[in-house]
Amino acid sequence: MSVANSEIRSLTAKKFDCPQKFSDFCSNGGKPLGGIVGGVETAGTMNATFETIDPGNHQVLATVCEMGAAEVNKAVQAAHNAYSNPKTGWRQTPIEEKIALVMKFVELCERDRDVLLACEIFDGGKVSELAEGDFDQIRACAEYFCDVAKRIPLGDGPSLEVAPGVQGYSYREPWGVVAGIIPWNYPIVLTSWFIFPALLSGNCVLIKPAEDTPLSALYMGKLAEEAGFPPGVINVLPGRGELTGQFIAEHPVVRYISFTGSPGVGQHILRTCDRHGTRMKREMGGNGSAIVLADADPIEVARKIGRYTNQHFGQTCCTIHRVFVDQKIADDFIDAQREFFASLKIGYQADAGTELGAVINSTQKERILSAQQQTVTRGGRALLRGGVAEVTGRSGYYLKPALFQTTPEVDCNPAEVFHAFATICPVSDAEQALQLANQSPYGLGASVWTRDIEHGVALAKQFRDGTCQINCHNQIAYGLPYGGQGISGGPGAGVNCEETFTDYTQVKAVYASQYDA
Numbered sequence: 285m286s287v288a289n290s291e292i293r294s295l296t297a298k299k300f301d302c303p304q305k306f307s308d309f310c311s312n313g314g315k316p317l318g319g320i321v322g323g324v325e326t327a328g329t330m331n332a333t334f335e336t337i338d339p340g341n342h343q344v345l346a347t348v349c350e351m352g353a354a355e356v357n358k359a360v361q362a363a364h365n366a367y368s369n370p371k372t373g374w375r376q377t378p379i380e381e382k383i384a385l386v387m388k389f390v391e392l393c394e395r396d397r398d399v400l401l402a403c404e405i406f407d408g409g410k411v412s413e414l415a416e417g418d419f420d421q422i423r424a425c426a427e428y429f430c431d432v433a434k435r436i437p438l439g440d441g442p443s444l445e446v447a448p449g450v451q452g453y454s455y456r457e458p459w460g461v462v463a464g465i466i467p468w469n470y471p472i473v474l475t476s477w478f479i480f481p482a483l484l485s486g487n488c489v490l491i492k493p494a495e496d497t498p499l500s501a502l503y504m505g506k507l508a509e510e511a512g513f514p515p516g517v518i519n520v521l522p523g524r525g526e527l528t529g530q531f532i533a534e535h536p537v538v539r540y541i542s543f544t545g546s547p548g549v550g551q552h553i554l555r556t557c558d559r560h561g562t563r564m565k566r567e568m569g570g571n572g573s574a575i576v577l578a579d580a581d582p583i584e585v586a587r588k589i590g591r592y593t594n595q596h597f598g599q600t601c602c603t604i605h606r607v608f609v610d611q612k613i614a615d616d617f618i619d620a621q622r623e624f625f626a627s628l629k630i631g632y633q634a635d636a637g638t639e640l641g642a643v644i645n646s647t648q649k650e651r652i653l654s655a656q657q658q659t660v661t662r663g664g665r666a667l668l669r670g671g672v673a674e675v676t677g678r679s680g681y682y683l684k685p686a687l688f689q690t691t692p693e694v695d696c697n698p699a700e701v702f703h704a705f706a707t708i709c710p711v712s713d714a715e716q717a718l719q720l721a722n723q724s725p726y727g728l729g730a731s732v733w734t735r736d737i738e739h740g741v742a743l744a745k746q747f748r749d750g751t752c753q754i755n756c757h758n759q760i761a762y763g764l765p766y767g768g769q770g771i772s773g774g775p776g777a778g779v780n781c782e783e784t785f786t787d788y789t790q791v792k793a794v795y796a797s798q799y800d801a
């Protein structure tokens with residue numbers, strides 16, 4: 285029997301009250317919130333709007349204008365003009381001025397921390413402990429890329445004599461107009477991860493937030509104007525993916541797209557971009573694994589894995605959904621993990637003590653319920669069956685956690701589920717665990733849990749994943765790449781490293797020969 289270590293808990297909500305400034309922003313003087321195009325709030329010519337709701341109680345937070353082809357064209361034009369003016373263009377703006385504007389923007393975000401937290405908590409459905417950590421990424425990411433921008437010069441590289449009388453050198457420059465297509469699960473974090481390296485390397489940006497969570501990007505767009513970014517440098521284009529997003533992907537003047545989202549959508553956009561040579565970086569979903577070796581404490585590790593599995597209720601891209609545990613400790617591990625999952629406090633995300641809130645929308649709810657059933661149909665044994673949960677007085681998309689036991693012969697968890705959902709497979713040894721973990725076509729995040737760090741490191745390096753961890757999971761750090769292998773991402777190293785900064789630039793070779801005529 286397990287004895288729970290109650291100090292290791294899931295991320296938890298403090299009570300969070302709606303700040304007046306957030307309500308004022310959402311109500312926008314009685315008008316729907318427009319996109320931001322060339323520094324101007326724009327209702328859009330399609331006359332189409334959509335409502336963004338709180339997933340925990342289905343209340344409408346704001347009505348938002350959807351941007352169509354005309355607004356995408358206008359935003360691209362505004363961004364191109366802001367970029368390319370030979371004297372005043374963003375491209376020419378000295379790096380010290382760019383850094384000053386970025387840091388002024390960060391200060392304004394910190395002044396309005398409550399509003400941005402409200403966006404994450406009410407629009408994104410997050411508990412405060414996670415939302416606060418996400419908010420801190422704004423400054424951390426900005427400071428990291430300001431430092432990188434000082435260290436990595438653009439323009440001419442060192443010159444070589446490539447032949448008698450012929451000098452050659454590289455020339456590095458921004459792409460010009462770049463777009464960031466953002467998913468709903470980490471809006472502030474992923475908007476920051478996009479805009480700071482893109483702007484500091486000299487590009488003008490289009491931000492396309494997810495239709496479920498447009499508020500933080502729209503608010504950040506307003507703060508960018510207040511900070512003094514020239515009109516057109518930062519544009520925000522809310523709308524559906526297949527409409528607004530598709531128009532962006534089809535626009536030939538958008539030279540680079542940074543996409544974060546699901547593999548299917550990423551593959552579709554890549555095909556669109558390829559038709560006119562737009563480069564694309566893709567950070568996509570995962571089906572994270574954890575290997576627990578026989579020397580690990582099964583109870584402590586089960587609770588730690590439970591915490592990572594339930595980060596943002598399992599709606600985190602690299603979250604652990606597949607656990608391979610040495611059969612010598614499997615019984616204790618399974619008991620402890622079931623106990624952790626079963627005791628998660630399901631509730632409204634802004635009520636104190638909530639650990640598992642509502643999922644983001646009805647499509648996700650149906651996908652998760654279907655995956656729970658499919659896991660049993662494919663041969664998984666339910667330890668916790670999942671299903672719909674009721675929260676008194678709230679009408680959100682609440683679901684119970686689900687946990688299944690499986691065997692090495694049964695592949696019952698093939699795709700990303702995106703909830704507090706995991707399969708546990710007892711294995712004979714580490715090699716078998718590694719082989720099963722690497723069978724997935726995804727490759728975002730994986731971890732090994734053991735007291736023997738050297739052995740853990742040796743195993744972790746053999747994962748076919750972009751992030752390999754020992755005795756931790758879901759870690760990120762600026763300076764280390766965060767990206768996916770397999771269908772989870774590519775090309776390149778990922779985000780948040782020096783290579784990310786250079787990804788927002790293109791490089792050409794220049795050859796200059798003496799004039800011998």
Ligand code: NAD
Pocket residue numbers: 465466467468469470492493494495523524525526527528529530531533544545546547549550552553567568569570600601602700728768772773
């Ligand atoms: P999604 O792929 O459905 O949508 C992502 C974005 O793409 C949204 O803004 C959407 O409007 C847009 N989009 C949809 N169709 C489009 C089209 N035809 N053209 C242009 N844009 C289009 O993903 P989601 O459900 O919003 O987010 C969850 C997914 O994101 C999960 O798979 C998750 O793992 C992944 N994710 C990955 C990372 C990472 O860093 N690897 C981080 C967060 C989330």
